[in-house]
Amino acid sequence: MKAPALLDNTRLPRWLLPSDWPQRDGVPVLARMALEAGRVQSVQPAADAAVRPPGSWDLAGTLVLPGFVDAHTHLDKAFTLPRMKEVQPGLLGAIDAMLNDRVHWSPADVRERASRGLQWAWECGTTHVRTHVDWWEPDAVPLAWPVMAELAQEWAGKVRLEQVGLIKLPLFEDASQALRLARQVKATGPQALLGGFVHSTNWSENALRNLLVAAQACDLDIDLHVDEELNASAVGLQTTARILREIGFEGRVVCGHICALAAQPEAQAFATLDAVARVPITVVSLPATNLLLQDAVTGRTPRQRGITLVKEARERGIPLLFASDNVQDPFCRLGSFDPVEALGTAALVAQLDDPFDTWSQALCRSDWLQRASAPATPTLAGATADLVLFTQADRHGWPSRSATRVVLREGCVTHGDAAPFFPR
Ligand SMILES: [Zn+2]
Numbered sequence: 001m002k003a004p005a006l007l008d009n010t011r012l013p014r015w016l017l018p019s020d021w022p023q024r025d026g027v028p029v030l031a032r033m034a035l036e037a038g039r040v041q042s043v044q045p046a047a048d049a050a051v052r053p054p055g056s057w058d059l060a061g062t063l064v065l066p067g068f069v070d071a072h073t074h075l076d077k078a079f080t081l082p083r084m085k086e087v088q089p090g091l092l093g094a095i096d097a098m099l100n101d102r103v104h105w106s107p108a109d110v111r112e113r114a115s116r117g118l119q120w121a122w123e124c125g126t127t128h129v130r131t132h133v134d135w136w137e138p139d140a141v142p143l144a145w146p147v148m149a150e151l152a153q154e155w156a157g158k159v160r161l162e163q164v165g166l167i168k169l170p171l172f173e174d175a176s177q178a179l180r181l182a183r184q185v186k187a188t189g190p191q192a193l194l195g196g197f198v199h200s201t202n203w204s205e206n207a208l209r210n211l212l213v214a215a216q217a218c219d220l221d222i223d224l225h226v227d228e229e230l231n232a233s234a235v236g237l238q239t240t241a242r243i244l245r246e247i248g249f250e251g252r253v254v255c256g257h258i259c260a261l262a263a264q265p266e267a268q269a270f271a272t273l274d275a276v277a278r279v280p281i282t283v284v285s286l287p288a289t290n291l292l293l294q295d296a297v298t299g300r301t302p303r304q305r306g307i308t309l310v311k312e313a314r315e316r317g318i319p320l321l322f323a324s325d326n327v328q329d330p331f332c333r334l335g336s337f338d339p340v341e342a343l344g345t346a347a348l349v350a351q352l353d354d355p356f357d358t359w360s361q362a363l364c365r366s367d368w369l370q371r372a373s374a375p376a377t378p379t380l381a382g383a384t385a386d387l388v389l390f391t392q393a394d395r396h397g398w399p400s401r402s403a404t405r406v407v408l409r410e411g412c413v414t415h416g417d418a419a420p421f422f423p424r
Pocket residue numbers: 072073074132225256325326
């Protein structure tokens with residue numbers, strides 16, 4: 001079903017409006033959005049209802065966001081939990097359980113589970129998903145890797161799927177092998193990125209340098225799991241920032257997790273963030289899995305919560321996204337490939353002010369994963385009309401009551417019930 005040419009009285013978040021947008025009582029006034037040929041043609045302050053063209057929808061203050069990016073998922077592991085027996089607590093216990101599950105993996109198994117994840121993402125209003133794919137061998141491409149490449153093609157136009165080779169850091173110890181791995185990733189297609197698991201248990205500055213240099217040689221962007229631990233001596237992030245500067249890396253580098261910043265003395269953590277702000281690093285925070293996997297000991301209530309320094313990162317202008325991470329696998333038994341859930345968790349654990357007006361951009365700024373420098377002032381005008389309408393939430397409580405939505409893709413309703421907006 002096609003939406004009309006005019007969506008009136010939409011409530012857009014402050015970050016998506018120009019700085020001179022009118023306000024009433026310190027709150028942005030509602031917007032009138034004109035749609036044409038699947039795009040948003042213009043965004044203006046809402047005007048007199050009397051001049052509303054027939055057929056227009058009156059959204060009466062409904063919260064509206066652009067389509068979401070889920071910047072960090074593991075579609076290859078999703079939905080494996082039901083077939084697991086006992087899983088030891090913590091990140092390393094989950095990794096062990098996952099390794100034992102590998103006997104069940106076949107292309108058909110991975111395809112079925114990953115497709116389910118993409119379907120859920122599509123239904124909740126996500127337009128762009130990035131998945132990591134576990135990669136254990138130096139000479140063999142994992143069986144899930146070509147499955148993701150096929151799914152990227154099949155879902156093109158609905159969900160843009162990117163795939164990151166999540167390669168054990170020791171496989172980069174040898175520079176020529178690092179280059180071979182990077183070339184294999186590059187040959188997959190433009191949706192592929194080089195990645196690695198950077199943790200104090202496998203730490204090697206040499207291997208990390210080889211990874212970054214190999215990506216640079218192959219003109220690849222990078223997406224790393226970094227310092228996913230509460231060990232204050234973890235130096236993955238600060239070393240990544242230093243090497244990127246040394247080699248003059250011009251691609252985009254995503255650093256996910258970086259929990260260790262929360263365990264370090266503030267002066268040290270802030271110095272690292274200052275260095276991160278000077279290189280093309282985007283931070284991705286994964287609050288749900290951090291809560292479940294950090295400070296995890298059987299029978300003991302966790303004390304430290306593992307969220308990274310999200311406010312301090314944003315204060316420094318560092319692009320930052322919240323994402324789902326693991327869904328219904330040994331790393332995280334919950335989850336639904338809905339990044340709004342991740343923000344709901346972050347809003348509590350990181351005590352975020354103003355989730356809708358300020359922090360919702362951490363779900364929508366797909367451009368923060370891209371190489372080209374982000375626009376100073378993001379705007380919907382001219383963008384594809386991929387929109388999510390929250391029919392039962394208000395800005396005070398959002399993202400509570402956000403499950404009921406209407407999703408528009410290129411100006412057509414793909415999910416949800418738009419009947420309440422129809423003219424009477
Ligand atoms: Zn992850």
